[in-house]
Structure formats: C-alpha cells, structure tokens
Amino acid sequence: MDLLQRGAQGICAVTVLAVLLLASCTFKTKLVGPYDSIVDNNINQLQSVTSAHLSVIVSQRGNGEGSYEHLKQFYPETHGKLDALIVRAEVLESGLKKTPLVDNLKMLQEQYRDLETLHQTPFNEKVMASASEAFAMSYRAIVKHLVYLKWNQQQPE
Amino acid sequence: MNEQHINDITAKISEAVKVALGDKWEEAKVFAESESRKFAANIAEIALWAETETISEEQGRVLLRMHQRSMQMVITAIEGISLVLAERAINAAIDAVAEMVNGLVGWELIR
DSSP states (O other): OHHHHHHHHHHHHHHHHHHHTGGGOOSOOOOSOOOOHHHHHHHHHHHHHHHHHHHHHHHTTTSGGGSHHHHTTHHHHHHHHHHHHHHHHHHHTTTOSOOHHHHHHHHHHHHHHHHHHHHTSOOOHHHHHHHHHHHHHHHHHHHHHHHHHHHHHHSOO | OOHHHHHHHHHHHHHHHHHHHTTHHHHHHHHHHHHHHHHHHHHHHHHHHHHTTSSOHHHHHHHHHHHHHHHHHHHHHHHHHHHHHHHHHHHHHHHHHHHHHHHHHTSOOOO
16 A cells, blocks of 8 residues: 555654754654543543444434434534544644644544534435444544554653 | 664664564554455445435435545544654664764764
C-alpha cells in the first residue's frame, strides 16, 4: 500500500534527518500530543451510547421509541460532548504541525450529522447496519490512535 | 571522526530504532490493510443496494459519505500512529549515539 510505504519511508527519512541535525537539535523531538485518559474514557462512553442508540432504532424498526422524534435529543447531546472533546484535543495537540486527534473528532462529528439525516429517512435495516459499520470503523481508528499514544507514553524516556 | 565511527553510529541508530518500535509498525500495517478491505466491501454493498433500489438515492449518498469519512479517519489515525513511531525512532536514535558522539567531539553536543 502506497500510504504505508510512504509512512515507513517517512519514518526512516525523518530519523536520518534528525541525526544529521544533531548539532542543532539537543532537545527531545515532539511530534505528537500526550495520551489523555479523559479523551479515551469519553470516546469509549460515546461509542457505547451510540451503539445502544443504533440498537434501539433497529429493534423498534424506526418506530415508537426508535423514531427520530423520540430520539432526536441524542444528536445535540452528542454534538455537545464532541465539542468538549474537540476543545480538549485542541489543547493536547496545540503547537503541533499535525493534529490527527482533532481532525478525527471533527470528522466523527460530521458522521453524527449524517446519521441524523438517515434517521429521518424511512427505516431500512440495511442502511442502519451499514451506518453502524461506518461508526465502528471510525471508532476503531480513534481508539487505535489512542492505543499508540498510550504506548508511547508508557515507554521509558 | 572516521568512517568506522560513522558506521558505528549508523549501526547503533538502526538497532535503537528497531528496539524502540518493536512490532508496532507491522501492527499498524495490519490494521490499515484490514480496514481497507472492510471499506471496499462496504462500498460494494452500497453500490449493489443502490442498483437494486434496496435503498433510496439519499440513503445511498449519505452512507457513501459516511464510509468515505470512516476510511479518511483510518488514514488520519495511521498518520497519527506514524508520527508516534517517528517521534520514538528519532529520540531513540539520538539517545543511542549521544554518549559516543559527545565522546568523539569532546564536549556535550547532544544533551
């Protein structure tokens, strides 16, 4: 995969460059923000709440307790939680050139807008299953990134 | 500093990077490949549903956007993971050769 090859080449290139610049680089290199357990816990909670929300929609086939009218409060509440997480991630990644955690949280927020749109269309089990799979992939991406940040923090300096 | 010193520095850096990263890069590769396969399967499924009118046009468009965004999030996460690994590799490389380089130049070039 091109992306992976470029990533591996990038790591090697950055390492060599850093060593070549030893004379002017006497501090620890900082490319990523710290691991934050509050973000991690909130992401786990949000994933669990989202999974329950999708289960209710499917089990009720979009009617009654699974209808948009009944569950619409879920969306602004989730946006509020994500807004708070984005602010926290912005602080964690402040001063860095790349902000993958912030970027991913913002994209996750967009996905909730899409889910809200789908929830207002006539119920379709396949659609909800596919949306659920999209969320699962998004959460796996965020969690995987957090796992690496945690691993990085646990390594001896 | 002679050629042997440069070879020694290179060897120390390679070993330090290998130890610092362990199997973490391989793990990230497996993750990216597995998610790419899932993404392809999901897109194919949506295309089939759209073709057979199992889902509406609007549902198809929104689902496609959701899956594209999920894949974009996987790529962004891989980018974040690459940065984590790069940071570890650079710092491990510098630590590994600090003593040797400082000894060769005769003063504390690397702190």
